[in-house]
Amino acid sequence: NAGVMQNPRHLVRRRGQEARLRCSPMKGHSHVYWYRQLPEEGLKFMVYLQKENIIDESGMPKERFSAEFPKEGPSILRIQQVVRGDSAAYFCASSPRSDGPNYGYTFGSGTRLTVV
Amino acid sequence: SQQGEEDPQALSIQEGENATMNCSYKTSINNLQWYRQNSGRGLVHLILIRSNEREKHSGRLRVTLDTSKKSSSLLITASRAADTASYFCATVKAAGNKLTFGGGTRVLVKP
Numbered sequence: 001n002a003g004v005m006q007n008p009r010h011l012v013r014r015r016g017q018e019a020r021l022r023c024s025p026m027k028g029h030s031h032v033y034w035y036r037q038l039p040e041e042g043l044k045f046m047v048y049l050q051k052e053n054i055i056d057e058s059g060m061p062k063e064r065f066s067a068e069f070p071k072e073g074p075s076i077l078r079i080q081q082v083v084r085g086d087s088a089a090y091f092c093a094s095s096p097r098s099d100g101p102n103y104g105y106t107f108g109s110g111t112r113l114t115v116v
Numbered sequence: 117s118q119q120g121e122e123d124p125q126a127l128s129i130q131e132g133e134n135a136t137m138n139c140s141y142k143t144s145i146n147n148l149q150w151y152r153q154n155s156g157r158g159l160v161h162l163i164l165i166r167s168n169e170r171e172k173h174s175g176r177l178r179v180t181l182d183t184s185k186k187s188s189s190l191l192i193t194a195s196r197a198a199d200t201a202s203y204f205c206a207t208v209k210a211a212g213n214k215l216t217f218g219g220g221t222r223v224l225v226k227p
Contacts, residue, residue: 107158
């Protein structure tokens with residue numbers, strides 16, 4: 001039973017390029033949460049998605065960032081026109097239920113984005 | 117500001133000693149959770165304590181929750197070098213739909 005899979009593990013992008021981060025939830029999990037972690041800091045909530053729906057995007061920057069979780073395939077976090085400040089570790093977590101926060105998350109190993 | 121704030125930010129102890137870290141939060145919660153993060157890795161769920169619970173144990177871990185003071189503590193007994201990691205508390209607000217994390221406590225256990 002594979003855990004939450006994120007790829008790539010490391011991603012280097014030049015300023016102005018696009019970054020696409022993928023998250024495949026655990027089998028049977030239809031709820032996905034994306035978090036961003038700056039060095040030496042805690043995780044900051046970005047977005048909560050259920051299959052084909054964005055449930056809560058209160059932590060997403062208003063511009064350049066978007067997320068989707070299609071009916072088939074992984075969840076994608078897309079960052080357009082990356083800037084140095086986007087350099088961070090991006091983690092995804094999944095849950096089989098809408099009240100998943102009340103039972104704990106399973107996290108992936110993260111994608112470390114470096115913008116040069 | 118963050119919902120959860122850990123204290124201390126960093127902790128260095130000898131193997132075999134106990135490690136205690138605290139977490140304070142601001143709003144009413146449904147539950148509070150502790151996670152561990154090894155360097156460069158994802159977070160691992162350690163323990164969850166609900167708002168109507170005061171203490172919980174799991175192996176060498178002991179968690180307390182004081183809702184009147186809006187604070188929690190995590191105690192790791194008889195620490196091992198493998199316990200070296202960052203520890204984060206996370207809260208779920210009443211009727212909330214997501215976890216909110218604190219800034220973490222970095223624990224170094226010296227052999």
